[in-house]
Amino acid sequence: MQLTAERITMIAVIITAAWFTSAPFGWAQRRGPGQGDAQLEKPPVPVDDFEKNALKVLADINSNQQFRNVPENDGRLLRIMVQSMGAKHAVELGTSTGISGIWLGLGLRENDGKLTTYEIDAERAQTARENFERAGLDDVITIVEGDAHQEVTKLDGQIDLIFLDADKDGYIDYLNKLLPLLRPGGVVLAHNINPRMADPAFMRRITEDPNLETVVRGGMSISLKKK
Numbered sequence: 001m002q003l004t005a006e007r008i009t010m011i012a013v014i015i016t017a018a019w020f021t022s023a024p025f026g027w028a029q030r031r032g033p034g035q036g037d038a039q040l041e042k043p044p045v046p047v048d049d050f051e052k053n054a055l056k057v058l059a060d061i062n063s064n065q066q067f068r069n070v071p072e073n074d075g076r077l078l079r080i081m082v083q084s085m086g087a088k089h090a091v092e093l094g095t096s097t098g099i100s101g102i103w104l105g106l107g108l109r110e111n112d113g114k115l116t117t118y119e120i121d122a123e124r125a126q127t128a129r130e131n132f133e134r135a136g137l138d139d140v141i142t143i144v145e146g147d148a149h150q151e152v153t154k155l156d157g158q159i160d161l162i163f164l165d166a167d168k169d170g171y172i173d174y175l176n177k178l179l180p181l182l183r184p185g186g187v188v189l190a191h192n193i194n195p196r197m198a199d200p201a202f203m204r205r206i207t208e209d210p211n212l213e214t215v216v217r218g219g220m221s222i223s224l225k226k227k
C-alpha cells in the first residue's frame with residue numbers, strides 16, 4: 001500500500017483521536033471532551049439526621065418503588081432552586097412515588113414553605129403519601145389526587161416555582177393555567193425537554209414569550225417569569 005500524504009494525515013488524525021479518548025492520566029482524561037458536568041458532582045452529604053433519613057428514603061424508593069422518577073441530579077437541582085429563591089409555595093405536576101417531591105420538600109422546609117403536588121394514579125399517590133411521611137415531610141407536602149388539568153384550576157394564591165413532570169402534551173395547558181399565579185421572578189421547570197419528547201407548542205410558548213427567559217440544560221427547561 002502506498003503511503004500518500006492524505007493517508008499519513010488520516011492515520012495521524014486517528015492516532016491523535018485515540019490518544020485523546022483513552023489516555024489514562026493524561027490531559028484528555030482530566031479536561032477532554034465527553035466529560036459531562038455531572039461527573040464532577042459527588043453524592044449528597046446529609047447536613048443532619050433529618051436529611052440523612054430523607055436520603056435513606058430516597059434510596060429505598062429508587063431501589064424498590066421506581067416509576068419514571070427524576071434522576072438524583074435533577075432532584076438536587078430542584079432543591080437548590082426552591083430553597084435558594086426562598087420559595088414559600090411550589091407546585092408539582094406528576095408526583096409518582098415522590099422522589100422529586102422529597103427533594104423539593106427538603107428545600108421548602110427550610111423556608112417554612114409548602115409543596116402542592118398532583119397525581120392521577122391512586123396507588124402511586126398512596127405510595128408517595130407514605131414516603132413523604134417516612135421522610136418527615138408530610139406537613140410540608142400536600143398531594144392532590146385526580147386529573148391535574150382540572151384540579152389546578154382550584155388553586156389560588158401566589159406560586160414561586162412550578163415543576164412540570166406529568167403528561168408531556170399537557171405541559172402547555174398547565175403553563176397557561178398556572179402562569180398567572182406565578183410571581184414575577186418565579187420559575188417554571190419542565191422535565192424531559194429533549195428533541196424526542198418536548199411538545200413543540202410548549203417549546204414555542206416558553207421560548208417566544210418576551211416575559212419568559214428560558215434555557216434548556218440536561219433535559220430540563222428553566223423559565224424565569226421576568227415581570
Ligand SMILES: C[S@@+](CC[C@H](N)C(=O)[O-])C[C@H]1O[C@@H](n2cnc3c(N)ncnc32)[C@H](O)[C@@H]1O
Pocket residue numbers: 067068069070093094095096097098099100101118119120121124146147148149165166167170
Ligand atoms: C414522570 S412521572 C413523575 C415523576 C416524579 N416527578 C418524580 O420524579 O418522582 C409522571 C407522573 O404524572 C402522572 N400524571 C400523568 N398525567 C397526569 C394528570 N393528568 N394529572 C395528574 N397526574 C398525572 C403519572 O401518573 C405519573 O405518575
